[in-house]
Amino acid sequence: MTKRRLPMIEHADTLSLKALRELVTGLVERADRADIRIEALGAENQKLRDENAQLRIENTRLKVDNQLLRDEIARLKNLPPRPPFRPSGMEQATSDKAVAGKEKPARRRGPKGDTGKVTGEEVLPASVPPGSRFKGYKDCVVRDLVMRVEVVRYRRECWVTPDGDTIIAPLPAGTQGGFGSNLRRFCLMLHAHGQVTTQRLTTLLNDVGVEISKRQVIRFLTERLDGFHAEDAAVLHAG
Template sequence: MEKATGPSRGKGKRRRRGGKRDGNQVSREVVVPAEVPAGSRFKGYETILVRDLVLVTEVVRYRRERWVTPAGGRVVAPLPPGIVGGWGANLRRFILACHVQGQVTTERLTALLTGIGIAISKRQVVRLIADHVDEFVSEDRDVLRAGLATAQWVTVDDTSARHAHADGYTTQIGDDRFTAFRTGASKSRAAFLDTLRAGHGEHVVNKEALAYMRGRNLAGPVIDRLEAALQKIFADGAAWQAHLTALGIDQLGVTPDPVRIATEGALWGAIHHHGLLGDTAIVSDGAGQFRVGEHALCWVHAERLVHKLVPATPQQRQSVELVRQLIWWFYRDLKAWQKDPCKRCAAALRARFDPASSGHEPDTTCSTGSWRGFIAENPNCCGFWSAPRSR
């Protein structure tokens, strides 16, 4: 979609190859003798650089010094970092790189390592992949926090992820710089907001939380109770639920559910409390759990409304194709406006997005209905008028 609606490069000069990463650094030099007849004269060497890969197995015996201190204590020299359960750091790096980056299955990894000469079982390979990954968990969490704190926009989506005979859902969050995946048992809005907290466990009642509750039509007396309470920050979900019980909110039988809306608001407040999603736009397929904050609809999902129409006549088929073409022409011009925004162009784009106000609405019934339906169902497709973002 991005390439199709972007400017054509045309026929330009062919891009030159980049420099080699190894820089022609010679790690070993081998002199190859030649079989020559007697009386031949030596004329030097003909040099050629050959790049090769060497996979060598090692079984290292570490002899750790043991000492007894004057006080009777026992001191044993520590192993080098990276050794886990008798497996070295380089082996762990190789297994993780092949499995994650190379998409090699554990069964094939086991066969590969066994063929090289390492005595290892499939169960041990699985343990090296799944266990002792705390450093990667913290790094992944820090990447998500940094991304949500600095992103101008993020795309979000989810998919089913059944595991251990139980239904689950994997949510993707990211932009053109980072991507994070989180899997859980629910795809509710509260679960999505919990993911956006990026590992923070607090529930916070602040102005953003109260504004969220008002926007979700939470009863005024409930909001007044939360706003009047002295405690505003709660360490975890248990402390927050205890606070709701103390205020008597969990006993209220009103609609919408005050516990659910208040909890979502406290999660939204915690997100802003930690400086995440300041003015970030959330781009999604329009699912209800993703419609929080500054939301924009994905154009691909929006255009499906028109693409799924089944025309009955050639004229209707032509009208549907016309509307689809108008949609992507508009999207191309919107991308150009984002690079060089101005108020006059924004007004013109607004008029084009609502053909009825500009007088350029298609004449046929099919195209009129599909375009009006596109606008009615997808008013947030142009969610960047006030603050254009490069996407």
């Protein structure tokens, strides 16, 4: 079937009445065919959207099944379980989208509330010409963060009782595998709240001078967490 060629619209002023009718009829037919094609494309687009949604649901289900299989394999191999921490929601907290129905509170301006918790004081001398009079001090509170690695040798007393039993002084609470409780708290905080991986934690600690392996970091995050759970519950209860 040969495609009928319509007259040029630019020459409509010179066309006869019959030619104008043919032009309008042809344009209407083209518009109808375009509408039919648009409807077909819309139906195909909706079908693809439905298939995409179904694939997303199937993908989520497969991820859940995969994680269940991983947990079962870890249980059969007696591997440590996953850390009992949920993501901190950092993405939602830092999102630019405001929470529906809630207005962002106005930022309060004024003096800081931690000026009464000064941990150190240092006098800064000034270079003045001879004959100047001392007029006191002008205080300025500066906040800073100091990360320092400590390697402490605990000399544990050893005693022998009259019955022949040996008593050795216990290590401070929270000590595990030659590492203190503050280091373990630091790892738990970065992993749970900062979403830092175990590999990055290991690299960070080695960079600042703590000789520790990735296996030990994993132990920090998975073993003997009852004390930290109790401490967390006590803090939550105290408000």
